[in-house]
Amino acid sequence: MCLHMRIAMVAPLEIRVPPVAYGGIELVVSMLTEELVRRGHDVTLFASGDSVTKAKLVSVVSEFFRKSERSSSALSLLNMVSCLEKADYFDIIHNHTSVEGFATAGLVKTPMLTTFHGGLAGDLRILFNHYKGWYNTISQSALSLLPPKEHFAGVIYNAINCSEYPFNDGNRGEYLLFFSRFSPDKGPHLAIQVARRLNIPLILAGNLHPVEHEYFKTQVLPYVDGKMVKYEGEVDDTRKKELMANAKCLLAPITWPEPFGLFMIEAMACGTPVIAYNRGAAPELVQHEETGYLVKSLDAMVDSVKKIERIDPWKCRQRVLRNFDVPVLADNYLKAYEHILSETCATELELLTAQ
Amino acid sequence: MCLHMRIAMVAPLEIRVPPVAYGGIELVVSMLTEELVRRGHDVTLFASGDSVTKAKLVSVVSEFFRKSERSSSALSLLNMVSCLEKADYFDIIHNHTSVEGFATAGLVKTPMLTTFHGGLAGDLRILFNHYKGWYNTISQSALSLLPPKEHFAGVIYNAINCSEYPFNDGNRGEYLLFFSRFSPDKGPHLAIQVARRLNIPLILAGNLHPVEHEYFKTQVLPYVDGKMVKYEGEVDDTRKKELMANAKCLLAPITWPEPFGLFMIEAMACGTPVIAYNRGAAPELVQHEETGYLVKSLDAMVDSVKKIERIDPWKCRQRVLRNFDVPVLADNYLKAYEHILSETCATELELLTAQ
Numbered sequence: 001m002c003l004h005m006r007i008a009m010v011a012p013l014e015i016r017v018p019p020v021a022y023g024g025i026e027l028v029v030s031m032l033t034e035e036l037v038r039r040g041h042d043v044t045l046f047a048s049g050d051s052v053t054k055a056k057l058v059s060v061v062s063e064f065f066r067k068s069e070r071s072s073s074a075l076s077l078l079n080m081v082s083c084l085e086k087a088d089y090f091d092i093i094h095n096h097t098s099v100e101g102f103a104t105a106g107l108v109k110t111p112m113l114t115t116f117h118g119g120l121a122g123d124l125r126i127l128f129n130h131y132k133g134w135y136n137t138i139s140q141s142a143l144s145l146l147p148p149k150e151h152f153a154g155v156i157y158n159a160i161n162c163s164e165y166p167f168n169d170g171n172r173g174e175y176l177l178f179f180s181r182f183s184p185d186k187g188p189h190l191a192i193q194v195a196r197r198l199n200i201p202l203i204l205a206g207n208l209h210p211v212e213h214e215y216f217k218t219q220v221l222p223y224v225d226g227k228m229v230k231y232e233g234e235v236d237d238t239r240k241k242e243l244m245a246n247a248k249c250l251l252a253p254i255t256w257p258e259p260f261g262l263f264m265i266e267a268m269a270c271g272t273p274v275i276a277y278n279r280g281a282a283p284e285l286v287q288h289e290e291t292g293y294l295v296k297s298l299d300a301m302v303d304s305v306k307k308i309e310r311i312d313p314w315k316c317r318q319r320v321l322r323n324f325d326v327p328v329l330a331d332n333y334l335k336a337y338e339h340i341l342s343e344t345c346a347t348e349l350e351l352l353t354a355q
Numbered sequence: 356m357c358l359h360m361r362i363a364m365v366a367p368l369e370i371r372v373p374p375v376a377y378g379g380i381e382l383v384v385s386m387l388t389e390e391l392v393r394r395g396h397d398v399t400l401f402a403s404g405d406s407v408t409k410a411k412l413v414s415v416v417s418e419f420f421r422k423s424e425r426s427s428s429a430l431s432l433l434n435m436v437s438c439l440e441k442a443d444y445f446d447i448i449h450n451h452t453s454v455e456g457f458a459t460a461g462l463v464k465t466p467m468l469t470t471f472h473g474g475l476a477g478d479l480r481i482l483f484n485h486y487k488g489w490y491n492t493i494s495q496s497a498l499s500l501l502p503p504k505e506h507f508a509g510v511i512y513n514a515i516n517c518s519e520y521p522f523n524d525g526n527r528g529e530y531l532l533f534f535s536r537f538s539p540d541k542g543p544h545l546a547i548q549v550a551r552r553l554n555i556p557l558i559l560a561g562n563l564h565p566v567e568h569e570y571f572k573t574q575v576l577p578y579v580d581g582k583m584v585k586y587e588g589e590v591d592d593t594r595k596k597e598l599m600a601n602a603k604c605l606l607a608p609i610t611w612p613e614p615f616g617l618f619m620i621e622a623m624a625c626g627t628p629v630i631a632y633n634r635g636a637a638p639e640l641v642q643h644e645e646t647g648y649l650v651k652s653l654d655a656m657v658d659s660v661k662k663i664e665r666i667d668p669w670k671c672r673q674r675v676l677r678n679f680d681v682p683v684l685a686d687n688y689l690k691a692y693e694h695i696l697s698e699t700c701a702t703e704l705e706l707l708t709a710q
Contacts, residue, residue: 060481073428074454074478078485081458099429103436107462123429126415130433 004040005337008083008093008110009033009055010101011047013076016064018052021234022181022207024262025117028158028329029096035330044090046083058082076100084108092337099127106132111344113153113336118259119145134340139281142259153336157284158260159329162320165269168245169313172272175201175230176305177247179240179263182208182216187253187277189219190298192229194251197302202251205232205243245270249292249308252276253301261285268292269320271313275304285324291316359395360692363438363448363465364388364410365456366402368431371419373407376589377536377562379617380472383513383684384451390685399445401438413437431455439463447692454482461487466699468508468691474500474614489695494636497614508691512639513615514684517675520624523600524668527627530556530585531660532602534595534618537563537571542608542632544574545653547584549606552657557606560587560598600625604647604663607631608656616640623647624675626668630659640679646671 009032015023018030029045030053036043037054045051049059060078080100083093087108095101095114102124105112112133119142120128128149136153137143143155176198178191188204195202204224208216224231235243244250250267258280265285267274274292276282288294292311293304322328364387370378373385384400385408391398392409400406404414415433435455438448442463450456450469457479460467467488474497475483483504491508492498498510531553533546543559550557559579563571579586590598599605605622613635620640622629629647631637643649647666648659677683 060485072478074458074482077432077454077458078482081462081485085461099432103429103432104459104462106440107436107459123427127429127433130415130436 004042005091005334006042006089007036007044007337008086008090009036009043009045009047010080010083010093010095010097011045011051012097013048013061013072013079014065015048016051017045017047021236024158024260025096027160027262028117031159031161031326032094032329032333035326036334039330044083044086046079073099080104091341093133094333094337095133098124101133102127102131106130111340113340115156116142116146116259120147134336136336138260139284141257141281141284145257153340154332156329156332156336157324158262158265159324159326160262160265160269160320162269162317162325164241165266166241166245167269167313167317168271172248173246175203175247177243177250177267177272178202178204178206179244179250179267180206180252181212182206182220183212184215184219185254185256185258187255190253190255190301191251192220192223193298194253194301194305195229196223197298198305199228200248200305201228201230203230203232203243203247205235205240207234240266241270244272247272249273249275249305249311251301252282252286253298254279254282256280258282265320265324268316269324271316273308273311273313273316275301275308277301287315287319291319359397360689361397361444361446362391362399362692363441363445364391364398364400364402365435365438365448365450365452366400366406367452368403368416368427368434369420370403371406372400372402376591379513379615380451382515382617383472386514386516386681387449387684387688390681391689394685399438399441401434428454435459446696448488449688449692450488453479456488457482457486461485466695468688468695470511471497471501472614474612475502489691491691493615494639496612496636496639500612508695509687511684511687511691512679513617513620514679514681515617515620515624515675517624517672517680519596520621521596521600522624522668522672523626527603528601530558530602532598532605532622532627533557533559533561534599534605534622535561535607536567537561537575538567539570539574540609540611540613542610545608545610545656546606547575547578548653549608549656549660550584551578552653553660554583555603555660556583556585558585558587558598558602560590560595562589595621596625599627602627604628604630604660604666606656607637607641608653609634609637611635613637620675620679623671624679626671628663628666628668628671630656630663632656642670642674646674 011017011029015026017026019026033055043055045053045055046058048064049062087110090110093112101114114135116137134151134153136156138158180186223229244267254277260281264274274286278294286292295301366372366384370381372381374381388410398410400408400410401413403419404417442465445465448467456469469490471492489506489508491511493513535541578584599622609632615636619629629641633649641647650656
């Protein structure tokens with residue numbers, strides 16, 4: 001096993017690495033990249049030119065797409081190709097895009113690992129079927145939604161830099177927190193109902209995508225009164241941690257199979273319990289009655305808030321430290337890289353022997 | 356020089372090869388492919404599954420996009436990749452797409468020739484700059500719009516199967532013909548003005564893209580009266596040739612730098628003179644005062660119709676037979692392939708010698 005690996009890290013171009021505000025994929029790519037560099041690996045990051053990294057940075061665009069308001073599949077492909085053209089240099093290519101890697105992995109000898117950050121929709125299914133590389137998912141739940149396919153490298157959970165989150169073992173604020181994207185998937189309208197039934201203030205924070213304007217205007221905004229339901233919108237990192245560390249608990253009434261849910265482990269890192277709908281990856285993140293509650297109904301979510309004092313903040317943080325902290329993330333990906341390399345060597349050896 | 360080459364022909368997936376009705380690129384790809392097969396070359400066509408060819412057909416989709424109302428850059432990429440994964444088998448890859456080939460040519464050793472069927476817009480410029488293969492244009496005009504770049508394989512004009520067009524050396528009908536897409540670029544509104552000034556009937560035939568509905572409704576339709584200005588819309592191949600062979604002349608009041616203009620050589624093949632605005636490739640197709648007229652104004656187009664009897668139908672057809680017939684097309688592309696292969700060998704030899 002080589003002590004120092006040559007790793008290509010291919011990121012999407014939508015958001016810079018690390019993201020300025022929201023951007024879960026880019027945040028994970030950044031943390032993994034920096035941790036691998038810190039451990040002495042030779043990492044090249046293929047990302048937008050305004051990315052900030054201690055790895056070597058290779059960019060086909062100077063600014064990330066969301067900033068320049070473009071969205072180009074052609075340039076995303078070029079980002080991948082700029083890596084593939086140097087493939088011989090790398091021991092492994094770690095791909096965080098979808099189409100670009102699925103289509104092209106068979107064109108180079110260097111093995112590719114694709115981390116499945118999203119699901120399979122439409123044409124992506126055909127591309128995945130064609131894919132000649134390895135893949136991992138970020139939860140068992142995400143895996144269960146994929147068709148079976150060889151070269152599965154395991155479930156590797158996302159992570160955060162736990163040490164950067166303030167731990168609150170003392171008094172918590174008398175407010176509930178919703179912290180996510182404002183979309184029906186994430187259920188802010190349900191969080192509002194829970195708060196109103198309990199007569200406990202709710203703070204809503206998160207980003208809003210233009211396609212969700214109508215939902216936001218009709219299902220969320222009418223209930224915002226600045227007192228019982230307070231809307232803070234997109235907040236910066238400092239305010240995020242403040243809100244998370246002081247909340248009575250985080251409400252995650254997700255209505256879709258959330259493949260991970262970074263916001264849940266962020267809250268737990270602060271010692272803040274999480275009450276989540278038992279969907280998607282929630283049961284893999286939140287330990288029922290240990291770090292919060294997993295519920296199946298609005299009534300159960302209301303009841304869980306009433307017994308939230310039973311949850312030990314330290315157990316919340318400990319769960320993150322043990323399972324979802326960056327060193328664990330890096331360990332797991334390095335193990336996956338090593339597994340893939342040894343499997344690739346074994347296959348090559350078989351082919352040689354067969355000749 | 357190998358007598359029989361192994362050629363990969365990569366077509367777009369928007370329309371099947373050959374097209375059912377309109378589709379200039381797919382028509383040229385089809386004619387070239389069949390002619391190369393007829394000459395004994397080993398041709399593999401990468402196109403939609405409903406394509407009809409004597410070459411080997413490889414398809415990643417069963418139906419062409421326009422039929423299934425989809426448009427997937429992911430599947431277009433997969434179409435190219437399915438060729439690249441077998442690249443070692445081929446002497447040359449002839450690419451008729453843009454992004455897909457520009458991005459990926461550097462990933463295989465087999466040389467690629469891209470035929471520039473369109474222009475360079477937006478991100479395509481960045482992709483073209485990155486492109487590691489050869490390219491040709493379909494006119495000098497199209498070439499003049501590109502930035503200078505090495506590995507230019509020459510201008511190779513588009514072609515038609517001249518023998519399939521009826522030659523009319525006798526009496527022509529008393530109508531002017533517009534036969535193209537209904538868009539401001541193609542100038543049907545100008546053809547209408549010419550006809551009205553001359554009081555000669557005009558037949559309008561061609562396809563209409565949804566984005567041009569407003570233009571068509573306001574600039575074309577109000578003048579259609581079924582007598583002086585008759586609208587036939589999309590017509591089949593038989594009717595097309597009938598209309599072209601019997602027209603007094605074809606009007607091509609193009610307002611943009613048309614990179615080629617198959618409809619002009621189709622008319623000339625029938626012995627029908629063409630009066631075109633002197634833009635784009637028009638002066639490379641139409642010989643002024645020999646096969647029609649090149650004009651700079653509406654007045655001049657009107658005057659040219661008055662002296663159209665001076666044009667000899669046989670000269671029109673002869674021009675197509677000599678320059679724009681399929682055997683010429685195949686000769687020219689084979690010459691280009693051979694040039695590229697010998698240059699590629701020379702470069703490899705240089706690299707070997709330098710070692």
